[in-house]
Amino acid sequence: MALIKNILVLVVLLSVVGVSFAKPPHRHRNPHMKGGLDLDYYRFKCPQAEAIVRRVTFQYVSRRPSLAAALLRMYFHDCFVRGCDASLLLKSPNKDAERDAVPNLTVRGYEVVDAAKSALERKCPGVVSCADVLALVARDAVLVIKGPWWPVPLGRRDGRISKLSEVNLPSPFADVNALKQDFFAKGLNTKDLVVLSGAHTIGISSCGLINRRIHNFTGKGDFDPSMNPSYVRQLKKRCKPTTPTTIVEMDPGSVKKFDSHYFNIVAQKKGLFKSDSTLLDDLETKLYIQKQVVTRGASFAKDFSESMLKLGFVEILTGTQGEIRKKCAFVN
Template sequence: MATAKFSVLLLLLAFLICMADGQGLKVGFYKKTCPKVETIVKKTMDKVMAVAPSLGGPLLRMHFHDCFVRGCDGSILLNSTQNSQAEKDSFPNLSLRGYQIIDRAKSAVEKACPGVVSCADIVALVARDATVALKGPSWKVETGRRDGRVSISTEALTNLPSPFSNITTLIQGWQQKGLSRKDLVVLSGGHTIGTSHCGAFTNRLYNFTGKGDTDPSLDSNYIVNLKKKCKPNDQTTLVQMDPGSFKTFDKNYYTLVAKRRGLFQSDSALLNDSKTRIYVKHQAEHFKSSFFKDFGVSMVKMGRVGVLTGSAGEIRKVCSRIN
C-alpha cells in the first residue's frame, strides 16, 4: 500500500512539474523585440553544419543536458570559477562539444538585439537547426526562457541519465522531469546522430558482471565488431552510435535497437518495458514512420522543463558567465 501511494505521489509531482514548466514560453516570443533572431541563428548554424556536421550530435545533446539539470536555463554554458566547478566540467559533460558555436550565434544575435535573447533560448534554437541540417525534423521552438545564475558540477552527476541505466531508473528519472515513457524512447532516437567514446559501453564487451563476460542483451556479432574498435580501458576512441549514417538524422536507431545493436545499456533497456518496446518495434518495422513528428513534440515538451521566465534569472551578455 505504501509503495502504491508513493508511486501515485511521484506521478502527481511529475504532473505538477509539467504543468508549471513552460509558463511564459511561446512561439515567437521575440517577434517585437528581436524579430530576426531565428533567421540569425539559422544562418550561423547553416555555415557551421556545412563544414562541421559532426557537431550536430553534441549540440543536440547540449540542449538535453541543459534541461535535465536545473531545467532549460543555459546553466550548461557557464564556466567554472575559482570557488565552484560548473556543470560543463562534470564527468557526464566532458564529451560535449560546440560551446563556441553557441557563442558565435549569441554574438550574432547580440549585434542585432543587445541584451534581449537568452543563451538558454539560443541553445534550444541551435538544437533544432542542427537537427534540420542533418535531414532531421523541424519543430516550432517556444522561446522566452531566461538564463540561470547557478551551475554546479555535482548536480549533473545526479540528474543526467547514465548510458549504464536500466529501464526502471530511466523511467523514474524522466518522470521526475515530467516526461513520459514515450518521451524517453522518442528522445533516445537522438542517438541516430553522433559518436561515443568507447568508455561509455566497453563494460558490455569485456566485463559486464565483473567476471570478464559480455552483455547477453547485445548482439554477439556486433560485439565482435565493437571489440575491433575498442580495446579494454580505451577511453579515447570514438565510435558511431548509428553506424553508416551517424551524420544523418533518421529512424535507423530503432532498427538497430530492435536487432539488439543499441550501443548503450540505456538503448538496450528500451526493449525491457512493454510500452517502450512497442514503440521501438513500430518505428523499426514501418516504412511510414511517425518518429519525426513525435521527436518534435517531445523536444518542445522537454524544452519546457524547469524554465525561468518573466523576471527570474537574467539575460546573459556572454553565455559562459553571469552578468
C-alpha cells in the same frame, strides 16, 4: 528551438546546398504557448533573432555535420539539470560548474552558441537569452542535416546558478526503470524517453564507456548477454581495452542521417549502451521500437518534434526570473 535582407541571403544560400529552413504553414496557428513562452516572443524586440541564429548555426554545422549531435546533446544535458536555463554554459574559475562534471567534459559546440549570441548582441543587445539561443541552435543544427523541424516557443530567461554537484543526468548504464524515473522527474513520460533516445541515430561515443560491457561484463572476461554476439565481435575489433578514446557510432551505418534506423539497431540487440538495450525491457518502449521498425519510422519525425517541444518547457525561467546574460559563459 526577420528582416527581408537577412532572410533573402539565407534562403539563397540554403537553396544552393539543398537545405531548407522553411517553417511549416501551421506555425502560427497557436502563437501563444504555455509557461510564458511564445513563438513570436521576439517579433518586436528582435525580429531577426531566429534568422541570425539559423545563419550562424548553418555556417558551423554545414562545415562540421557532427556538431548536430553534439549540440543536441548539449541541449539535453542543459535541460536535465535546473531545466532549460543555459546553466550548462556557465564557466566557473573553481571548475565546479555543470560543464565541469564528468558527463559534460565531452560536451562540445559551445563556440556555436557563443557565435550566435555575439551576433544577436550586435543586433539586439540585452534582448535574447542564452537559453533561447541554445534551444534554437539545437533545433537548427538538426535541420542542417535534414532532420525533423519542431517549434521553439521563446522567452526563456538565463539561470545564474550552475553547480557540478547537481549534475545527475540519465546514465548510459541505467536500466529502463531508472531512466523512466529520470524522465518522470522532468515532466516527461515513457514515450518521450524512447522517442528522445532516437536522437542516438546521429550519436557517437568512446570505447571507454562500453569496454566493460563487451570485454569483462561480470569480471570473468564475458560480455553483456543482452547484446547481439556478432555485434560484440565487431565492437571488440574496434574497441580494445587499451584504446578507450577510440570513437564508435551509436547507429552503425546511418550515423550521418537523422532517421529511425536507431530503432532497427536496438531491435536487433545492437544498442551500444545499456540505456539503449534496456528499452526492450519495458512493454511500452518495446512496442514503440517495433512499430518504428515495421513502419520504417513513419511517425518518428512527428513524435520527435512533439517530445522536443515538451523538453523545451522543462523547469524554465520566465518573466523576471533569472537574467538575460550578455555572454553565455558568465553571469552579468
